[in-house]
Amino acid sequence: MNDEQLKELFARAKQERAEQAEQAKPEAKQRAIDAAMAEFSAAGCADKKDSKPSQALFAWLRLSRAKSSTEDSFMNRYFLPGIVGGAATVFSLLFIVVLVDFDVSQRPLSNDGEALVADINSPEAEPRLEEELIVTGFRAEPSKQTYAESAAAAPALAEAAPAVAQVPGHEAPGVDSIASKPVSKSMSRSMLLSKQQIAPAAPAANYAQASSDLLPPARQQAFRDQFEHAELSGIKLVKNEPVSTFSIDVDTASYSYVRRTLNEGHLPPADSVRIEEMLNYFDYNYPAPTNAKQPFKASTWLSASPWNKGKKLLHIGIKAYELEGQAQPKSKLVFLLDVSGSMNSPDKLPLVKQSMNLLLSKLHDDDSVAIVVYAGAAGTVLEPTKVKDKQKILSALNRLEAGGSTAGAEGIELAYQLAEAQFDKDAVNRIILATDGDFNVGIRDRETLKNFVERKRAKGIFLSVLGFGRGNYNDHLMQELAQNGNGVAAYIDTLSEAQKVLVEEAHASLFPVANDVKIQLEFNPAQVSEYRLVGYETRALRNEDFNNDKVDAGDIGAGHKVTAIYELTPADSAAQSHEPLRYAKPSKAAAPADGEWAFVKIRYKLPGETQSKLIEQPVTKAQQQVPAELKQEFEFATAVAGFAQLLKDERYVHSWGFDEALELAKANRGEDDFGYRSEFVQLIRKAQVAKAM
Amino acid sequence: MQQIDEQLIRDSQRGDAAAFARLLNLVYELIYGFALKLLGKVEDAEDLTQQACIKLAKVIRQFRFEAAFTTWLYRLVYNLSLDWRRSQKRHQAEPLGEYEPPKTSGQGEAQLELERVLALVSTMGKGMKETLILVYAEGCTHKQAADILAVKESTVSWRLHEIRKRLKEEADYE
Numbered sequence: 001m002n003d004e005q006l007k008e009l010f011a012r013a014k015q016e017r018a019e020q021a022e023q024a025k026p027e028a029k030q031r032a033i034d035a036a037m038a039e040f041s042a043a044g045c046a047d048k049k050d051s052k053p054s055q056a057l058f059a060w061l062r063l064s065r066a067k068s069s070t071e072d073s074f075m076n077r078y079f080l081p082g083i084v085g086g087a088a089t090v091f092s093l094l095f096i097v098v099l100v101d102f103d104v105s106q107r108p109l110s111n112d113g114e115a116l117v118a119d120i121n122s123p124e125a126e127p128r129l130e131e132e133l134i135v136t137g138f139r140a141e142p143s144k145q146t147y148a149e150s151a152a153a154a155p156a157l158a159e160a161a162p163a164v165a166q167v168p169g170h171e172a173p174g175v176d177s178i179a180s181k182p183v184s185k186s187m188s189r190s191m192l193l194s195k196q197q198i199a200p201a202a203p204a205a206n207y208a209q210a211s212s213d214l215l216p217p218a219r220q221q222a223f224r225d226q227f228e229h230a231e232l233s234g235i236k237l238v239k240n241e242p243v244s245t246f247s248i249d250v251d252t253a254s255y256s257y258v259r260r261t262l263n264e265g266h267l268p269p270a271d272s273v274r275i276e277e278m279l280n281y282f283d284y285n286y287p288a289p290t291n292a293k294q295p296f297k298a299s300t301w302l303s304a305s306p307w308n309k310g311k312k313l314l315h316i317g318i319k320a321y322e323l324e325g326q327a328q329p330k331s332k333l334v335f336l337l338d339v340s341g342s343m344n345s346p347d348k349l350p351l352v353k354q355s356m357n358l359l360l361s362k363l364h365d366d367d368s369v370a371i372v373v374y375a376g377a378a379g380t381v382l383e384p385t386k387v388k389d390k391q392k393i394l395s396a397l398n399r400l401e402a403g404g405s406t407a408g409a410e411g412i413e414l415a416y417q418l419a420e421a422q423f424d425k426d427a428v429n430r431i432i433l434a435t436d437g438d439f440n441v442g443i444r445d446r447e448t449l450k451n452f453v454e455r456k457r458a459k460g461i462f463l464s465v466l467g468f469g470r471g472n473y474n475d476h477l478m479q480e481l482a483q484n485g486n487g488v489a490a491y492i493d494t495l496s497e498a499q500k501v502l503v504e505e506a507h508a509s510l511f512p513v514a515n516d517v518k519i520q521l522e523f524n525p526a527q528v529s530e531y532r533l534v535g536y537e538t539r540a541l542r543n544e545d546f547n548n549d550k551v552d553a554g555d556i557g558a559g560h561k562v563t564a565i566y567e568l569t570p571a572d573s574a575a576q577s578h579e580p581l582r583y584a585k586p587s588k589a590a591a592p593a594d595g596e597w598a599f600v601k602i603r604y605k606l607p608g609e610t611q612s613k614l615i616e617q618p619v620t621k622a623q624q625q626v627p628a629e630l631k632q633e634f635e636f637a638t639a640v641a642g643f644a645q646l647l648k649d650e651r652y653v654h655s656w657g658f659d660e661a662l663e664l665a666k667a668n669r670g671e672d673d674f675g676y677r678s679e680f681v682q683l684i685r686k687a688q689v690a691k692a693m
Numbered sequence: 694m695q696q697i698d699e700q701l702i703r704d705s706q707r708g709d710a711a712a713f714a715r716l717l718n719l720v721y722e723l724i725y726g727f728a729l730k731l732l733g734k735v736e737d738a739e740d741l742t743q744q745a746c747i748k749l750a751k752v753i754r755q756f757r758f759e760a761a762f763t764t765w766l767y768r769l770v771y772n773l774s775l776d777w778r779r780s781q782k783r784h785q786a787e788p789l790g791e792y793e794p795p796k797t798s799g800q801g802e803a804q805l806e807l808e809r810v811l812a813l814v815s816t817m818g819k820g821m822k823e824t825l826i827l828v829y830a831e832g833c834t835h836k837q838a839a840d841i842l843a844v845k846e847s848t849v850s851w852r853l854h855e856i857r858k859r860l861k862e863e864a865d866y867e
Contacts, residue, residue, distance in 0.1 A: 003857065009810065010829045012803030028739040029725075033717050036746035040713050043751055266802065470802075 004341060227271035228476040230537035232649045235530050235569075235577045238523045244531065245520045245546045247539040247553035248318070248562045249274075250508070251479060252501070253467055253491035255281035258647065259679075260470070260493040262686040265693075272475065273648040275535030279563045279640050282676060284633040286319035286561055295513040296320040296556060298602060298617065301634050302624045305567050306660065307642060307653040310575025314531075314566040314619060315634045316600065321513050322559040329511055330427035331367040332384070333359075336415040338435035340375035343402035347493065348469040352434045353397050355466070355498035359432075360394070362506040363387045367427075370418045371396055374411030384422040412443060412452070419461045428511055430462045430487065436469035439477055446477065453484045454552075460608070464509060466501070467491040479538070486515055486555045504674070508557035514604040516553040516612065519564065520546045523598045530569035530577055532652065534641050546603060549612050556604070563637050567652070568597070595621045632668045636677065639664035643684055658688045697762045706754045713753065717746055723763065724770050730826045731774045733808065741777055745770050760840055767831070767841040771823060813863065814856055820844070824852045 254277035261268040289297040298318045305311040343349040371382035382396040443449040463485025465478045482489035490501045545551040602615045643661045662684045669677045704712035729738035815822040827838040839846040
């Protein structure tokens, strides 16, 4: 473990502690302060003599028996500016960095009732302080002149630490000055400001000078696994919102990540669980389309909901056209690989190499591959080379080593240049980015990076993102880039996963058969009164975006399967979630198309086209009968969706737990050629264990 | 590490209760944070922090401004933690070669890993773990850590070097 990793580890642990709100509890703090004040008063009554016990304890402080006489204070006054000033400078640096980070992360801005304000001017010096405040180095107001030394320290500070001084936007940084009045609002504001200021300064500022090796790692995105937080979709009323629109998603990253966490014995963070990705991990045997003109087929099934009595589940299963062996289009790939120092662990760069190796086995002789690295070394490791020369590619791969710090503006632009150099309009031109979270690919700003990827996509060069390892994993950015690049985002935690994504599903990962696929459902108010889409929270689209071809959506690769589940409340069910309205008159629904529950519309674009096509079909009562094999697939999907909800947010799952998930999954394992479903069953068991701990 | 205003300390030493109360408020989180890292458990850290506050009340007059107040304070807490551990007879303190792997208890992954690392480092000898905590978590320079632990600065540097070496070996061996 190197220096960087150590720092990272401490920072992450601190972050986790902050998240678990393991900070000093106010009761404990109050008790401590009360006790200390009592002691203080008691000690104040006694004379200023050194007490034996403390002297013994602090013998190494070289206590002299001399009292604090004037003689001493004179001496101290000489030393004081030098020592305190010098120390103050250094300490203030660290103090700003640590304590703001400390404070801001450990004292959330949202007032949880613990961040209080000191009324400093209150005369009662009694232990029973009404309000308390931990002073950070940042104040909205400058210090009162009572403490003149603070002013002296400030300029000294400003000289010594130009980098840090850019961080606090306020005057008198690093000073524990006492504000004149309750400053709760300005306190929060100043904390907010300092937090924001630290963030941009952190990557730029090189704290290695003057102060310690302390970085504020919590401020740097690179040192944490990040997930976007998304609220669960609620239960919607059909009469208010009869239409539901979302983008499909074939990424599988969430499932791998969850699997990894469960295998380590704990429950995954709720935000890392994306139900649709868990659902879509599995290979469902939905009926397949027969030709590439209509590249996918949608099957639906209406079943009873196991999670809520009186409700139903609407399953939608989409299967994309599978390519035959010969029909595999040519591939022009560029591997863009992260070789920063953090890629050193066995589950990172070595696994990347193995994965790329596997992928090569699926390519044909006249496909070509180039390799570009970033963040460590820089530049082209292999010019575009035909897969025929496999040995050359393999040796280039094997020579790769992780290490070093970030190199310049190489990386993604270079990768795209190579892709353009080998561009073939009849081939699939794709960049495969493999990283553990360092997106330091040469374009710093996220928005610029996303736009860049989008523009290149328009030219026909796609991007897929493979995530590896942990501690750095930037899930959200991965997803966004992959979507902008018309590619897949997957998380490769083991060699088997690499095998799955890059070999078994190579076609799906590499070759899109439909782009910008959007789904829209309209529910029939005569049959359905409420609905809830399970998952796809981060994929929701506005209803009007459905017909807008400029709005980007997910892409389906050859052979991909997509599953979506809605939980419906039938109009005549007793189990309505919403209370009936008191004031509005219940209107009789027109019941236009009797027997239809909903109408499903799917928009997609064929690869290379900019105008979308439409598929539509109704969901009728008749769809409650499906062949047994299809039923099995849908039931398994139900088990997965239920399990995912239990992990993420179980508020809509009633009297259905891990045991029921286990039963349902076991009963519907089917043939399970590769063992993924059995692995899933094991995961449920592991979750039960992890939860019980 | 923060800078405590000298006047505040002097006022406290003179017996100004309001000043001392303010001082306590200023340093509470600092003590608590350090205690938590040293001891690992919230209840223990609260205990230790309370003891430190009481001790501080007793000995505030003995601070002679020869070093930074926070250095002195860290030392105070550190020594208290040694006493505390001895009295609690916890064997995470000065173990003899084996370390017990941390129990999972709903903690985050980094915390567990950190616990593991700290447990391992504490088997390396006296003061190793505290050195690591002071430099990496509390943000001290080697010099400051040396002051707090009352050792030479070169000792601190050497300790850190050894720790890194040992952790690397650990990682490589796996």
